[in-house]
Amino acid sequence: MMLKQKDFIDLEGLTDEEIYGILETASSMKDIFTRSVKKVPTLRGKTVVNLFFEPSTRTKSSFDLAAKRLSADVMSISKKASSVVKGETLLDTARTMEVMAADVVVVRHSHPGAAKYLGDNLQAAVLNAGDGPHAHPTQALLDIFTIWDKLGELKGKKILIIGDIAHSRVARSNIWGLLALGAEIRLCGPATLIPMGIEQAGVKVYQDVDEALKGVDAVNILRIQLERQERGLFPSLREYRYLYGINKERQKSLKPEALVMHPGPMNRGVEIESNVADSKQSVITEQVANGVAIRMALLYLLAGKEVKHEALA
């Protein structure tokens, strides 16, 4: 399995073969987790720079751990600790990383297109760890990996994504990835949080959660940010919870094998009830573990192209 492109910015344009190739690579990475020494020398001598211009605990630590498990040297720069606060541009900061011989630059930024911009301007491979509401391909891949791991091939599977689609990079990347694999995608949320023209992507939009939940194989519940309510996009968290929250009652309408997913961090009691989040159908903690495997796979595919596969053995 090889990646055609230098950078990994989004899932749009990838074929099912390419996506399954990444999932299979992630699968072999996951095997490493079960060893007593959870580390391989695959990326020894390689440098991975985590450039996080936006606060992130989960994604950043997941990338950190993934790089370390592959024995790469890891350097992490956050916005507060960088010269960005002194007015340095995104490109200058990244170039500084590059002259420090970074092989992969992992970037998280609040502006859509920031990762592509860096990729277009740097020799190093750029791995998108989330660019505004545009894309979060590693999160989408770990979601897809989790479904594939539990339920097998994605073709024909019905996946519901519920919540703030308009501001969600997770939703957008999931849509492209799942469509490439032949899944059926449903979206549901307040009309103010469904972005214009999304149906053109080939998805179906539901207003009624109970209708949307019928017959799904997985429901991916997105985090609701309080800020959206303050901006007048919905009237109250109370109403949101009532109209769109996934509670035990709604969970009952799911098929027994259907998965409950959430990219985290969760607002327990808002978009998801605790007893749903902690139920047997929930794969939320597995998603986190799979995230490390997916990120290992992508770091390997981007930085370790010339590294012999035996190194994984």
Place this chain on the structure above:
Amino acid sequence: MKLLLKNGCPVDSRNELPEKVDILIENNKIVKIAENIDENDTEIINLDGTKVLPGLIDMHVHLREPGYEEKETIKTGCEAAAAGGITTVAAMPNTDPIADNPATIELIKARAQEALVDVVPLGSITKGSSGKELAEIGFLSRSGVKGVTDDGNPVMDSEVMRRAMEYSRPFDLPIISHCEDLNLAAEGVMHEGFYSTKLGLKPIPAAAEEVMIARDIALADLTGARLHIAHLSTARGFELVKAARENGIKVTAEVTPHHLTLTDADLQEYNTAMKVNPPLRSVDDRDTLIKAVKDGQLSVIATDHAPHTYEEKMGTIDSAAFGISGLETALSVLHHYLIRKGNLDWNQIIELMYYNPAEILRLDKEGLKIGSIADLTIFAENESWTVDTDKFKSLGKHSPYNGQELTGTVKLTIKDGKIIYDNRGGQGELIY
């Protein structure tokens, strides 16, 4: 000083001329137009059948001086105009200080005296273009402004806009309105639709423009003012203007070459040279606007030339400034994408970029006629060139057409009977 242009194909929608003519210029005027002129003691240029147009007018240009000379100066902006075959530009007042007072207008006029093309100053509607208090529109009129506008900002307060329209009417100044509801546009950076959704970029709905067009039309109806809608970009906006005109309301509107040729899909590569305000709209919007200019239902094509520095346009779409340099590509873009494909003809160009803007700004322009000031644009339809923003005369080096090959190029620009831009050798030489 005499200049004889031989074998040119004149384009003038309002003066009937033979297919091919010779034009004799003496001092700053056209003194003779005939199928064959023999004249001694004169410089003769054989145009070999290239188009001869009256020097074009761009009624929407940001010259940035005073205050933002790092983006553009009156000198460089006028050089860019000359290179684009444009001999008159209207200068938007969003300078620093804002052109809301006669002193700033006098400064602009003084600087413009040394410039290659004519600069028509516009004043602001409100003090500091803040949308709150009326600027001294009477004094501005006396100092020579030909219209008032807060361009760059809308006048959000409807009462202020109403009073501006009423107050400016006796001065016969058009109110040039930047129609944008800032609450609806919010922090948006591109047109709201499938592509903003796909790219995750903050959207600006078409309605942000349309509700303000509707409001301003209602106010123009109420006050009898002459309303000119700047950079109209949506299909429904056009329908509103059309209906208003049919009802006898004095409203005109302009559209830019980029809104006639590009769409929101062109932002897919996150190219900041596609970031403009109003944003590039949908295919339907673009096609409606093309039809509107073709049918003569929109009055003006203007570039909204809005140059910025490299630093202001580098980086992500979110961080980049709105605006592009349009003067040097306008005519070639219109020729390449519209005239060549039969969507516009040359006579329509002359209406849209000469007679109509002259009428709106009350400029005395008579076209290709004996006795007229010899402002001329010579355009070679069959010569191709590749847009290279590094070679722009404008200090603003951002164009969505950078790297594209365009068919048709400005060969010569003549101002007051004198060649000010000579591209016959392909070097694009400016002549002071």
